Amino acid sequence: xxxxxxxxxxxxxxxxxxxxxxxxxxxxxxxxxxxxxxxxxxxxxxxxxxxxxxxxxxxxxxxxxxxxxxxxxxxxxxxxxxxxxxxxxxxxxxxxxxxxxxxxxxxxxxxxxxxxxxxxxxxxxxxxxxxxxxxxxxxxxxxxxxxxxxxxxxxxxxxxxxxxxxxxxxxxxxxxxxxxxxxxxxxxxxxxxxxxxxxxxxxxxxxxxxxxxxxxxxxxxxxxxxxxxxxxxxxxxxxxxxxxxxxxxxxxxxxxxxxxxxxxxxxxxxxxxxxxxxxxxxxxxxxxxxxxxxxxxxxxxxxxxxxxxxxxxxxxxxxxxxxxxxxxxxxxxx
Amino acid sequence: xxxxxxxxxxxxxxxxxxxxxxxxxxxxxxxxxxxxxxxxxxxxxxxxxxxxxxxxxxxxxxxxxxxxxxxxxxxxxxxxxxxxxxxxxxxxxxxxxxxxxxxxxxxxxxxxxxxxxxxxxxxxxxxxxxxxxxxxxxxxxxxxxxxxxxxxxxxxxxxxxxxxxxxxxxxxxxxxxxxxxxxxxxxxxxxxxxxxxxxxxxxxxxxxxxxxxxxxxxxxxxxxxxxxxxxxxxxxxxxxxxxxxxxxxxxxxxxxxxxxxxxxxxxxxxxxxxxxxxxxxxxxxxxxxxxxxxxxxxxxxxxxxxxxxxxxxxxxxxxxxxxxxxxxxxxxxx
DNA sequence: AAATTGTTTGAAACCGGTTGCAAGAATCTG
DNA sequence: CAGATTCTTGCAACCGGTTTCAAACAATTT
Numbered sequence: 240x241x242x243x244x245x246x247x248x249x250x251x252x253x254x255x256x257x258x259x260x261x262x263x264x265x266x267x268x269x270x271x272x273x274x275x276x277x278x279x280x281x282x283x284x285x286x287x288x289x290x291x292x293x294x295x296x297x298x299x300x301x302x303x304x305x306x307x308x309x310x311x312x313x314x315x316x317x318x319x320x321x322x323x324x325x326x327x328x329x330x331x332x333x334x335x336x337x338x339x340x341x342x343x344x345x346x347x348x349x350x351x352x353x354x355x356x357x358x359x360x361x362x363x364x365x366x367x368x369x370x371x372x373x374x375x376x377x378x379x380x381x382x383x384x385x386x387x388x389x390x391x392x393x394x395x396x397x398x399x400x401x402x403x404x405x406x407x408x409x410x411x412x413x414x415x416x417x418x419x420x421x422x423x424x425x426x427x428x429x430x431x432x433x434x435x436x437x438x439x440x441x442x443x444x445x446x447x448x449x450x451x452x453x454x455x456x457x458x459x460x461x462x463x464x465x466x467x468x469x470x471x472x473x474x475x476x477x478x479x480x481x482x483x484x485x486x487x488x489x490x491x492x493x494x495x496x497x498x499x500x501x502x503x504x505x506x507x508x509x510x511x512x513x514x515x516x517x518x519x520x521x522x523x524x525x526x527x528x529x530x531x532x533x534x535x536x537x538x539x540x541x542x543x544x545x546x547x548x549x550x551x552x553x554x555x556x557x558x559x560x561x562x563x564x565x566x567x568x569x570x571x572x573x
Numbered sequence: 574x575x576x577x578x579x580x581x582x583x584x585x586x587x588x589x590x591x592x593x594x595x596x597x598x599x600x601x602x603x604x605x606x607x608x609x610x611x612x613x614x615x616x617x618x619x620x621x622x623x624x625x626x627x628x629x630x631x632x633x634x635x636x637x638x639x640x641x642x643x644x645x646x647x648x649x650x651x652x653x654x655x656x657x658x659x660x661x662x663x664x665x666x667x668x669x670x671x672x673x674x675x676x677x678x679x680x681x682x683x684x685x686x687x688x689x690x691x692x693x694x695x696x697x698x699x700x701x702x703x704x705x706x707x708x709x710x711x712x713x714x715x716x717x718x719x720x721x722x723x724x725x726x727x728x729x730x731x732x733x734x735x736x737x738x739x740x741x742x743x744x745x746x747x748x749x750x751x752x753x754x755x756x757x758x759x760x761x762x763x764x765x766x767x768x769x770x771x772x773x774x775x776x777x778x779x780x781x782x783x784x785x786x787x788x789x790x791x792x793x794x795x796x797x798x799x800x801x802x803x804x805x806x807x808x809x810x811x812x813x814x815x816x817x818x819x820x821x822x823x824x825x826x827x828x829x830x831x832x833x834x835x836x837x838x839x840x841x842x843x844x845x846x847x848x849x850x851x852x853x854x855x856x857x858x859x860x861x862x863x864x865x866x867x868x869x870x871x872x873x874x875x876x877x878x879x880x881x882x883x884x885x886x887x888x889x890x891x892x893x894x895x896x897x898x899x900x901x902x903x904x905x906x907x
Numbered sequence: 908a909a910a911t912t913g914t915t916t917g918a919a920a921c922c923g924g925t926t927g928c929a930a931g932a933a934t935c936t937g
Numbered sequence: 938c939a940g941a942t943t944c945t946t947g948c949a950a951c952c953g954g955t956t957t958c959a960a961a962c963a964a965t966t967t
Contacts, residue, residue, distance in 0.1 A: 267945060520855065626953075
């Protein structure tokens with residue numbers, strides 16, 4: 240049976256309040272009392288019940304980590320960093336796998352039942368409304384990899400996806416590709432929409448370049464592969480901007496299967512720069528999201544809004560950069 | 574402000590006990606009372622506070638999901654399945670990232686502070702002692718991908734790694750390889766030890782085959798690659814049995830970098846069969862762990878031992894099978 | 908009609924902590 | 938040294954639920 244505060248109080252011969260205070264930083268206790276209590280607690284192997292105390296304090300230090308990207312290797316890195324950073328900040332991640340579900344109400348209710356202090360939404364595909372449902376219920380929320388907007392509706396940490404689209408377009412244009420296709424993620428995903436917008440903007444500055452779009456079913460290998468297999472049956476573009484790295488790898492796979500050489504016959508550029516993209520077998524040229532600082536920042540932001548009722552929504556944007564590897568041809572001389 | 578049981582009781586004009594009972598399956602309440610209460614609750618948007626009730630019931634339905642494998646893509650699939658299955662079983666995963674740490678005490682204490690009902694340890698590298706520390710503290714634990722032993726000390730769900738080692742050896746022998754090396758995971762990992770044992774057992778039946786071992790620093794791409802780069806500088810084997818798929822991919826990468834063709838020049842066989850191994854770019858021959866049924870079984874097992882004090886440790890073993898793809902040469906005719 | 912049994916309900920105690928309050932002890936002030 | 942001030946401590950109420958118990962009531966038996 241686990242020891243309780245009362246056991247410690249009895250053993251140390253003090254009141255229960257005294258024990259409680261001994262474990263509370265900054266509480267009004269004499270050093271002597273604290274020593275006595277901690278000694279007794281140690282001897283009994285007592286540690287306070289965080290959930291019981293949450294009843295009165297109203298804080299659990301539990302944070303919902305909600306995602307629907309459990310098939311994208313990029314998100315393994317995301318989970319690794321989030322769990323580490325949250326732990327370091329004294330918070331505990333309660334993991335929620337959204338898989339197919341896109342109705343926020345059920346998740347919201349579950350989070351409320353477990354009295355999480357806040358929610359981190361780690362998803363690049365869910366609409367803003369999803370995060371907003373949490374905010375509307377008064378739940379502190381940070382949307383990581385969410386959509387940026389001039390007047391953010393919830394706290395967002397991410398990149399400017401429109402700019403990422405522009406960067407992709409610029410990169411392809413610079414290398415002299417004249418016919419390019421955006422092999423995008425799901426049409427409904429905000430990242431898809433934004434990157435498409437940026438890509439088109441940039442392309443409108445190069446009227447000599449023929450531009451097209453195709454949508455994948457998901458950010459997944461299979462989607463990248465099947466979409467590319469489909470594209471192969473039509474007249475091919477010279478280069479493909481893929482919605483993310485895992486789509487790129489699927490596309491690469493389809494191309495190699497058909498003996499189409501990369502980058503000699505067609506070029507590929509992705510987004511994310513997950514660890515795997517640097518593997519020599521893959522060697523993908525891609526637009527890098529700086530996830531370390533992003534995630535650190537998301538956790539900081541969460542920590543700062545947790546107990547601050549009227550924090551005003553803030554967007555923290557990070558800039559991407561191009562990581563040149565072996566799937567695009569070099570910039571032509573002169 | 575969140576609604577409480579009292580709000581509902583007031584609104585419905587009944588006692589607090591009545592409200593509590595209305596939300597408890599099988600409690601002694603008249604249908605009429607229940608209807609009245611649920612109606613009031615619905616109107617107020619009330620949902621019970623799971624943590625408050627855990628105080629009296631002693632059950633939180635929280636399950637610690639503890640792992641130190643956050644860099645191995647195989648485990649993304651593992652997390653995906655575990656979170657889904659746990660959710661379906663009405664349990665909530667509290668994720669713990671062990672990263673470097675290997676002392677169970679801190680994690681144990683954290684789990685106790687949050688009153689988790691049980692712990693699932695998802696790791697193929699931690700020693701049995703780690704799981705035992707939880708058991709000794711009276712914490713229900715299931716070690717997934719843990720070490721099998723004739724008399725299990727904690728509940729284990731896994732494969733027979735000795736048999737997997739034998740299977741690898743047999744597979745290589747059948748294909749006529751005469752010089753083989755086990756490119757293993759970390760020397761201290763139980764999986765390494767067991768697979769090595771099985772591999773050696775099988776090889777002792779083929780004295781004509783020359784056998785060797787090398788250890789990687791981790792189950793990771795980088796470890797596979799650097800270990801293989803090192804092996805390349807010495808006289809090479811004809812085939813390599815790699816400790817897992819991600820090691821295999823690292824090894825493949827090193828080989829291709831050096832223009833060594835697979836399977837023409839050397840063969841590679843891995844363990845796990847993660848999704849990625851079937852990608853055409855990789856096309857890895859490997860020994861498949863049936864993780865879907867394994868994880869389902871682990872969650873069932875957890876559910877069954879959660880509230881059963883004296884469940885006796887049980888090992889649930891699953892059998893592996895060979896998935897033939899393109900990194901081993903075929904069985905010679907005749 | 909009385910006695911027995913079963914069902915439904917509310918009061919009150921409890922789960923393991925925290926905290927406002929007041930009283931007592933210790934320290935400071937002039 | 939008396940009086941004012943600050944620290945320290947225990948009591949008791951409370952957080953949001955559950956559960957034991959006994960009372961009230963209904964249904965059944967004799």
